[in-house]
Every structure is written in structure tokens, then in C-alpha cells.
Amino acid sequence: MVQQKIVWIWLFLLAGSLGFAQGEADKKGSLDHPLVTRMPGYYISGYEVMEFDKYTSPYLSGKDETWEGRVTKLGYSVKSAANPASMLQIGRNYENALTKVGAKILVNEGRVIEGKIAKDGGLTYVHVEAFNDGREYTVVVVEKGAMKQDVTADAAALSASIATTGKAAVYGIYFDTGKAMIRPESAPTLAEITKLLKQQSGLSLFVVGHTDSVGALDYNLKLSADRADAVVKALAAGGISASRLKGAGVGPYCPVASNRSEEGKAKNRRVELVEQR
Helix, strand or coil, rough: HHHHHHHHHHHHHHHHHHHCECCCCCCCCCCCCCCCCCCCCCEEEEEEEEEEEEEEECCCCCCCEEEEEEEEEEEHHHCCCCCCCCCCHHHHHHHHHHHHHEEEEEEEEECEEEEEECCCEEEEEEEEEHHHHHHHEEEEEEEEECCCCCCCCCCHHHHHHHHCCCCEEECCCCCCCCCEECCCCHHHHHHHHHHHHHHCCCCEEEEECCCCCCHHHHHHHHHHHHHHHHHHHHHHCCCCHHHHEEEEECCCCCCCCCCCCCHHHHHEEEEEEEEEE
């Protein structure tokens, strides 16, 4: 029964490896889901987003078996120059990442992890499954509600994202609407960024503020720059040399989702850490 249900996953990976991948670069137009980053040394070989669809877990039964909502499917393949992680290593990394953001782990079978996050009236399910001795794995995210993007990445996840893509999106820094003063609940995220910078003394970052498209362009450009500068000052106050940080604001110019929905707007309101090279 389980084998029959996961046939589509194998087909998805096969399609990614045969037709979706462009060399060993991420599939054109693809992005990591903001909730979870990738394992170091892997690229996106398959990518599909459906605004509304259904996913049935091969490993669950009962009320949590079928998930409906916005479905993001990602296929990852290891680069030829990198060593693949073991299937258990992939599973444990995602288990730890999901646990840190308050997920209830529904399935833990080593190479397969499924979790549920209930927060702010939203419900999000995540399925992770490793194949082929860790050379490939899939991530499926189903968002049943407009979950507020307040996932706080840890230092290791930020480091992995920067090493792989040159940047890391951060959703755990909060501001009041239209203001650039950082709210107190941002402290855990700032602590993880500080930890990253202390662990990697040679790392310098552009701190880039992003907004959604609500409001005038000039207003959003200034607001995003002011917020980026506020983050730089907060990190400097935490012991990081200001010479390693440079703030900038790009307003709504670089969206990662459509601004036509509240969910998309929430994803676009973010801070990105971009490696200075």
C-alpha cells in the first residue's frame, strides 16, 4: 500500500533528474520553501507549486492522512562534487528543524519525517523523504491556512543556506506595521544571527530589507532600508563589528511570492542575509 502511494514521488524525482535540472543548478524559477532550507551540497532538481491541491500521506491514517491547501513540492539532488548525506542524516536534520519551530512530529522513520505545525490559526504539514542512499530527497509542504511567517532559523540553517545560495531569508525579525523599531520577540532570531557571525569570524553580510507591495514605492524603499539599518544596529549592539555589516533596502523589488494574497505578502516581508564577496 505504501509503495503504491509513493510512486508519484519517484516519478517526481525521476522527472527532476532527467528533465527539470539544468546541469547542477537549481531548476529555473525554483526557490527553497521559506519554512525549511536545504541540505548543503544539494540543488533543486524538481519544483512544483499548486495554489490548491491535495496530498495524501503514505504513512498516516485518520484525520491527518490527507492534507489540502497550497502545495509546494521540491526535489533535491546532490551535486557531483559533494558527498551525499546519509538518509538518516537528512531525516534527523529536518526533524530537528521542524521541532525547533514547534512542529508535532507525526512520522519518524529515519529517512522519512512528517510533521504538523499549528500556529496563528494556520496549519502546515511537511513531508520529507530521502532516497537513493541520500543522493536525492523530496520535501512537500502543504499550507492549509495563512500561517504567519515567523519561523526562526537557527545558526546552522542560516549557514547552510548562505553556503549553498549565497543568502538566507529570515522571517523571525518583527516590526510594527510601517515602523522600523525591532520588536522584543525578535531576540531569538537576532541571537542566532549573532551566533553565526561569531562562529564565522570571516563572514561579512549585506542585511537587506524587503517589503510587500502595499503602499507607495518610495515609502517602502525607505522603510526597508530603515529596517535593515535597525537590524545592523541590533547585531552591532550584540558584539558584532559594524564593519562586517551593511544595510540596504529594496522595498518590493524582489518578491519571493505573489503580492496578490496575504500569504504571499507575508513571505515578501522579510530580511535577507547576503554574503559579501
